[in-house]
Amino acid sequence: MGQRLHVQVMKAPATDVDGNVIGTQTMFWDVTARVATEEALQQSTARFKKLFDANIIGIMLADLSGRVLEANDAYLALVGYSRDDLVSGRLRWDKLTPPEYRELDLRAIESLNATGICPPWEKEYIRKDGSRVPVMVGVSMLDNSTSECICFVLDMTKQKRTETQLLRAKEEADSASQAKSLFLANMSHEIRTPMNAIIGLTELVLDSDLTPQQRDNLSAVSESAEALLSLINHILDFSKIEAGKLELDAVEFSLRTMIAGTLKTLALQAHRKGLELVGDIRADVPDRLIGDVVRLRQVLMNLLGNAIKFTESGEVVLRVVVSSRDALSLELRFEVVDTGIGIPEDRQHAIFEAFEQVHTSINRKYGGTGLGLSITSKLAQLMEGRVWLKSEPGHGSTFFVTSRVRPAVSELIAAAMNPSPLDGLRVLVVDDNATSRQNLMDLLTSWRMRPMAVAGAKAAIATLKRAKGADSVFAFSLIDAQMPVVDGFELATTIRNEFADRAGHLLLLLSSPDRAAELAHCDQAGLAATIAKPVNESELFDTLMSLRLGSGDEAAPSLPARITETAHTVLRVLLVEDSLFNQKLAIALLKKRGHQVLVANNGREAVDLFFRHPFDRVLMDVQMPEMDGLEATQIIRQRESRSGAHVPIIAMTAQALSGDRERCLVAGMDEYLTKPIRPDRMYEVLESDFPNAVIPQAPPLKSARAVRRGAAPEQVTAVASPIPKTNGGLVDWSHAMTVVGGDIPLLRDVAAACLEDFPRWLKEFDQALA
Numbered sequence: 001m002g003q004r005l006h007v008q009v010m011k012a013p014a015t016d017v018d019g020n021v022i023g024t025q026t027m028f029w030d031v032t033a034r035v036a037t038e039e040a041l042q043q044s045t046a047r048f049k050k051l052f053d054a055n056i057i058g059i060m061l062a063d064l065s066g067r068v069l070e071a072n073d074a075y076l077a078l079v080g081y082s083r084d085d086l087v088s089g090r091l092r093w094d095k096l097t098p099p100e101y102r103e104l105d106l107r108a109i110e111s112l113n114a115t116g117i118c119p120p121w122e123k124e125y126i127r128k129d130g131s132r133v134p135v136m137v138g139v140s141m142l143d144n145s146t147s148e149c150i151c152f153v154l155d156m157t158k159q160k161r162t163e164t165q166l167l168r169a170k171e172e173a174d175s176a177s178q179a180k181s182l183f184l185a186n187m188s189h190e191i192r193t194p195m196n197a198i199i200g201l202t203e204l205v206l207d208s209d210l211t212p213q214q215r216d217n218l219s220a221v222s223e224s225a226e227a228l229l230s231l232i233n234h235i236l237d238f239s240k241i242e243a244g245k246l247e248l249d250a251v252e253f254s255l256r257t258m259i260a261g262t263l264k265t266l267a268l269q270a271h272r273k274g275l276e277l278v279g280d281i282r283a284d285v286p287d288r289l290i291g292d293v294v295r296l297r298q299v300l301m302n303l304l305g306n307a308i309k310f311t312e313s314g315e316v317v318l319r320v321v322v323s324s325r326d327a328l329s330l331e332l333r334f335e336v337v338d339t340g341i342g343i344p345e346d347r348q349h350a351i352f353e354a355f356e357q358v359h360t361s362i363n364r365k366y367g368g369t370g371l372g373l374s375i376t377s378k379l380a381q382l383m384e385g386r387v388w389l390k391s392e393p394g395h396g397s398t399f400f401v402t403s404r405v406r407p408a409v410s411e412l413i414a415a416a417m418n419p420s421p422l423d424g425l426r427v428l429v430v431d432d433n434a435t436s437r438q439n440l441m442d443l444l445t446s447w448r449m450r451p452m453a454v455a456g457a458k459a460a461i462a463t464l465k466r467a468k469g470a471d472s473v474f475a476f477s478l479i480d481a482q483m484p485v486v487d488g489f490e491l492a493t494t495i496r497n498e499f500a501d502r503a504g505h506l507l508l509l510l511s512s513p514d515r516a517a518e519l520a521h522c523d524q525a526g527l528a529a530t531i532a533k534p535v536n537e538s539e540l541f542d543t544l545m546s547l548r549l550g551s552g553d554e555a556a557p558s559l560p561a562r563i564t565e566t567a568h569t570v571l572r573v574l575l576v577e578d579s580l581f582n583q584k585l586a587i588a589l590l591k592k593r594g595h596q597v598l599v600a601n602n603g604r605e606a607v608d609l610f611f612r613h614p615f616d617r618v619l620m621d622v623q624m625p626e627m628d629g630l631e632a633t634q635i636i637r638q639r640e641s642r643s644g645a646h647v648p649i650i651a652m653t654a655q656a657l658s659g660d661r662e663r664c665l666v667a668g669m670d671e672y673l674t675k676p677i678r679p680d681r682m683y684e685v686l687e688s689d690f691p692n693a694v695i696p697q698a699p700p701l702k703s704a705r706a707v708r709r710g711a712a713p714e715q716v717t718a719v720a721s722p723i724p725k726t727n728g729g730l731v732d733w734s735h736a737m738t739v740v741g742g743d744i745p746l747l748r749d750v751a752a753a754c755l756e757d758f759p760r761w762l763k764e765f766d767q768a769l770a
Helices: 032-054 073-079 083-088 099-115 157-206 212-243 255-272 293-309 360-366 372-382 434-446 457-466 488-498 515-525 537-549 580-592 603-610 629-643 660-667 679-686 713-717 733-739 744-769
Strands: 007-015 021-030 058-063 068-071 117-126 132-141 148-155 251-254 276-281 288-291 315-325 330-338 387-391 397-407 426-430 450-454 476-480 505-510 530-532 572-576 596-600 617-621 649-653 671-674
Touching: 058 073, 068 083, 073 083, 073 132, 073 148, 099 117, 099 132, 132 157, 157 212, 157 580, 212 255, 251 255, 255 276, 255 293, 255 315, 255 537, 276 434, 293 315, 293 330, 293 372, 293 397, 315 434, 372 387, 372 397, 426 434, 426 457, 434 450, 450 457, 457 488, 476 488, 488 505, 505 515, 505 537, 515 530, 530 537, 572 580, 572 603, 580 596, 580 679, 596 603, 603 617, 603 629, 617 629, 617 679, 629 649, 629 660, 649 660, 660 671, 671 679
Parallel strands: 276 315, 426 450, 426 476, 476 505, 505 530, 572 596, 572 617, 617 649, 649 671
Antiparallel strands: 007 021, 058 068, 058 148, 117 132, 132 148, 251 288, 288 397, 315 330, 330 397, 387 397
């Protein structure tokens, strides 16, 4: 209804039989569809003409033979021809196409003949002046035509210029990234080399009989060296995280041992500021876990280090709880609580960004790069956890970090703790810090002891006065040395004089930064049983057991040297190492296992020695002058291929970047050790079975003594004067002699090499950080 129609009308006269016109006759046809088609065609033609004349894009009408029938001004400007050239027929599209693009044009024509259309393609045009212009061409056959087509041509000059710029920028970025990776690798190598000396010598001395205090001091040296290494790892980790190449390494570890070591490393820093550093691991937290202990320790070191740095008084507490668990894993929540300066709410999110700190004045006062929390956040995400905080300026902060780990098999099958000699024993805890008191109470209670805690000397004396019956006396008294009014030393003296039969064994908890002065004070007071704060659970338990099962003397026994057994099979080892100290250290470690060693100073010497002497293993440093370990390995493998031999080659490198291990393996090495070399790990790798090994049969080296290439025989066998013994010194030389198998020259050489190289290491350290 109401629709307008287009009709065609035909009229003719109507006549009678006599031929007279008596009217008209009219015929109508509905032509609405035809009119609509014509109007649409007119509109389409108008739109095309508008597009054609607008010159937004080059447009031409052509036939498949190469003629250009019509073109707009944009097309003519693109190819540099005039309209006269077009009219005269001098403009042909086939002449515009360079020879190398003719094949693409032929494919387009085939597609047009088959389907009437073809996909757009990129090519170049040769302009009238001979220059070239990059274009993209789209073509479609005209309706009802088998030879004519319409072409749309887009000038790609700007796009190609942008692509070139982007490609150049990418190449420059790749070059910069490669330079950065090389710098990081070299810096890692230069810093790890002196660290290898410090850690290696400390390991050697720790392998001797030491008093508890000596072992404690040397352990602190070792842990401090490890902390220096963490500085390097900090930089490397940020680079790896940026590149998305940081990977976790899940291993079995003891959570309590890891936390004890972490707290002990930071204890001196905290105690120098007068801070109480407390570790609080809840009793239901399992100890043997599977996870990346190195990264977890790094996260805790970052958070605890920051807490200590930004806290002027009070305490820093590390609390560990189980936040959730399922059949296969559990989520641990670590809480680092401090009484420091706090963080404004509007800055709490930003501090997890790289290079961000609360305020620029914070950097001026406290230092730091602003990388620690950014790395911590990224590591937490990798460990299927997260980091967040609660803080109020002036009232301290609590940082929370979660990590998902798996219980180790040994933890899952562990039976309930057997009855202990400590069961049911009463313990008096005297500590003015409430957090530390509660932590000790929880810990002792978990061992089925019966602790009682008081906040100071006055309360302790009152408690001991009331302890008269057999059931009320204490088996142990744990006394904090640093307390106000009456300190622990004075309290301990009073207890020994007046309440010796009620207080049990006295154990002082030491936290002064001047440990030597505290220990001297203990000697004067006749108190030999001490524990350093923050309290190490294992150390405290062992000390209590030692006192309980011993003769009653409070002096803890000296700890025996760690025994290194002789290997079941003596190996002939080629040690390839350019550092004199590392040579001495590796020789000492290998000889302790009974292995025979020959030394090469670089890869060139290694290749020469390898084919003149038989070896079972090769320890190959990677970075060396003249010829590096990778090249030396490749030469050895090439020559071995002729005989079918294959001697295992183990890489030793101070580099720790992603891809280093793969480079070593591709070069033909069988295993990979990262410096500083850990003796246990080196023995494990060196003495393991290598299925692909084919060892040449030959007599052993003539001398079991390590021989350094180029050394005169008298240098190898010379006997040095005895090393003087010291009274109360840090090193027990008699035991050090035992460690190196009585080899005085070797021990002297190791120490001398370390002292000789130390100035150079310091210089290289400064240069690497410059």
